Amino acid sequence: MAATKQATKNSITLKGSAEMVAEFFHYGINNLLYQRGIYPPETFTRVQKYGLTILVTTDDSLKEYLSNVLTQLKDWLIEKTVQRLVLVVNDIDTNEVLERWQFDVECDKSVTQDSKPRKVVEEDINKGIKAVIRQITASVTFLPLLEGATVFDLLIYTDKDADTPELWEESGPQLIPRAQEVKLRSFTTTIHKVDAMVAYKSDQ
Numbered sequence: 001m002a003a004t005k006q007a008t009k010n011s012i013t014l015k016g017s018a019e020m021v022a023e024f025f026h027y028g029i030n031n032l033l034y035q036r037g038i039y040p041p042e043t044f045t046r047v048q049k050y051g052l053t054i055l056v057t058t059d060d061s062l063k064e065y066l067s068n069v070l071t072q073l074k075d076w077l078i079e080k081t082v083q084r085l086v087l088v089v090n091d092i093d094t095n096e097v098l099e100r101w102q103f104d105v106e107c108d109k110s111v112t113q114d115s116k117p118r119k120v121v122e123e124d125i126n127k128g129i130k131a132v133i134r135q136i137t138a139s140v141t142f143l144p145l146l147e148g149a150t151v152f153d154l155l156i157y158t159d160k161d162a163d164t165p166e167l168w169e170e171s172g173p174q175l176i177p178r179a180q181e182v183k184l185r186s187f188t189t190t191i192h193k194v195d196a197m198v199a200y201k202s203d204q
Contacts, residue, residue, distance in 0.1 A: 014111050022070050025085060027054050031137060032136055083158060090150060103195070106193040136196075182197065
């Protein structure tokens with residue numbers, strides 16, 4: 001029994017990879033919303049994940065929103081149609097884009113749901129995810145302070161032939177003119193690769 005369990009732990013399928021990436025976005029987005037002060041700190045609770053203490057929301061409406069988005073994202077990851085996920089932070093009064101967190105997703109299109117599981121070291125994948133989340137946390141040291149009330153939006157870019165749910169709206173890219181950009185770390189499951197970067201409004 002132990003040998004079988006170990007084999008499963010050190011192999012990954014398309015569905016398993018999609019679940020790991022969606023789980024990263026769950027914790028990564030929650031952590032980002034906390035670190036950037038977009039929701040009050042008292043609406044978060046501490047959990048242990050990837051060897052880190054991560055803050056996740058206790059706000060029911062936010063939990064439901066993120067759950068709906070990430071469930072759809074997981075389906076698109078399995079279909080290999082996701083190109084990127086972007087979290088945009090806007091000024092609530094002017095709607096000006098202040099920050100744009102971009103996560104580019106590459107997928108090995110040769111993998112199908114019927115493909116044999118790939119050999120991986122799960123610990124290595126988790127180390128890569130941990131490095132990205134730690135970098136998001138550390139970003140408060142160089143990002144400008146977000147003054148005033150802010151709101152966020154999630155944009156998901158997919159291949160043109162991906163089915164879009166009825167409640168989802170088309171959106172512009174919400175770019176920041178003359179933005180400062182910082183490339184962050186990346187991680188890979190060997191099936192999906194996620195590259196992270198942040199662009200922010202510069203005062204200069």
